[in-house]
Amino acid sequence: MARSQSTHAALRILALATSLAAGTGCAAAGELVDLGTVESFKARFNQDAGKPRLLLLLSPTCPVCVAGARWVHEEILKKNATPDLRVYAVWFKMMPSDDRGARPDDLVEDSRVIELWDEPRALGRWLASEPQFGDKGLVDEGVMWDTFLLFGRESRWEGVPSHLVSSGHTIVRERKRLEADLPMALTPVSRR
Numbered sequence: 001m002a003r004s005q006s007t008h009a010a011l012r013i014l015a016l017a018t019s020l021a022a023g024t025g026c027a028a029a030g031e032l033v034d035l036g037t038v039e040s041f042k043a044r045f046n047q048d049a050g051k052p053r054l055l056l057l058l059s060p061t062c063p064v065c066v067a068g069a070r071w072v073h074e075e076i077l078k079k080n081a082t083p084d085l086r087v088y089a090v091w092f093k094m095m096p097s098d099d100r101g102a103r104p105d106d107l108v109e110d111s112r113v114i115e116l117w118d119e120p121r122a123l124g125r126w127l128a129s130e131p132q133f134g135d136k137g138l139v140d141e142g143v144m145w146d147t148f149l150l151f152g153r154e155s156r157w158e159g160v161p162s163h164l165v166s167s168g169h170t171i172v173r174e175r176k177r178l179e180a181d182l183p184m185a186l187t188p189v190s191r192r
Contacts, residue, residue, distance in 0.1 A: 032103060035090060035116040038126045042157045044088075044114070049156055051084040052185035054178075055149040056171065057124050057137065059094040060103040065146045068171025072148075073108045075179065082186055085112050092118040094145050132160050138169035146170045148178055152185050 035041055045053065056072060058065040069089060077087065087110070091103050100117050108115065118124065124143040127133045137147030147169040155163035166181035168174025 032091070032100065032105075032115045032117050035118040035123060038122050041088075041090075041116070041123055045155075045157045045161065048086045050153055051086045052082075052153050052165075052182075053151040053155060054085070054087045054185075055151070056087065056089045057127070057145045057147045057149075058089060058091050059098050059145055060091050060100075061095050061097040062146060064170050064172055066104060066107065068146065068148070068175070069104075069107050071172060071175055072178075073110065075175070076182065077108070077110045077112065080182070080186065083112070085186065087113045089113055089115045090118050090123055091115065092121045092124060092143075092145070094121075094140065094143065130160055133164075133167075136164070136167035136169075148174070150178060150181060150185050152189070154189050 054072070054076070056069060058069055060066070072087065077085075087108070089108050091100075093099060100119075103115075103117075121143045124145055127137065127147075127149075128139045128142055128144040133144070133149070136149060137144040139145075148167060148171050149161075149164060150166040151161055152163040152165045155161055165185045166177055168177050171178070
């Protein structure tokens with residue numbers, strides 16, 4: 001049993017190393033990688049231009065955050081087979097019990113999801129400080145969290161991300177808004 005677990009772990013590490021070496025910045029489904037800087041996330045966001053993008057800002061031990069992430073998995077990802085939908089699940093410490101190892105590792109396993117750990121809470125701080133986004137999510141201690149931001153296919157991040165289709169906090173409370181607004185983000189620009 002221990003051998004198969006270590007083999008499985010080695011294969012996951014190899015998949016992560018291969019994807020990072022290839023310059024994609026993507027991890028295998030279910031892998032948690034460091035966000036890096038806001039600039040590196042911006043590059044990842046722009047690399048996915050042409051895809052609808054859903055950004056989730058999450059605390060790994062907040063029951064409402066975990067319920068929101070689970071809802072996105074069950075109601076958005078499983079029910080929308082759109083292969084180019086991109087979900088960024090950004091986890092960071094907001095509660096005393098939060099740490100990287102506390103993230104539920106079976107919550108959003110899907111090849112369309114990129115899971116990131118943001119130790120300094122850089123992305124949540126940046127979004128909370130930007131006038132265009134500061135009122136779009138739950139802000140505590142200068143950090144936006146338990147929030148979703150849905151961007152259209154045409155979105156690019158120059159100074160700030162453009163073409164915000166929908167946002168809400170908490171994810172659970174605003175799930176009906178996300179569900180209602182998702183079709184607009186999924187629709188190709190030429191058909192709107």
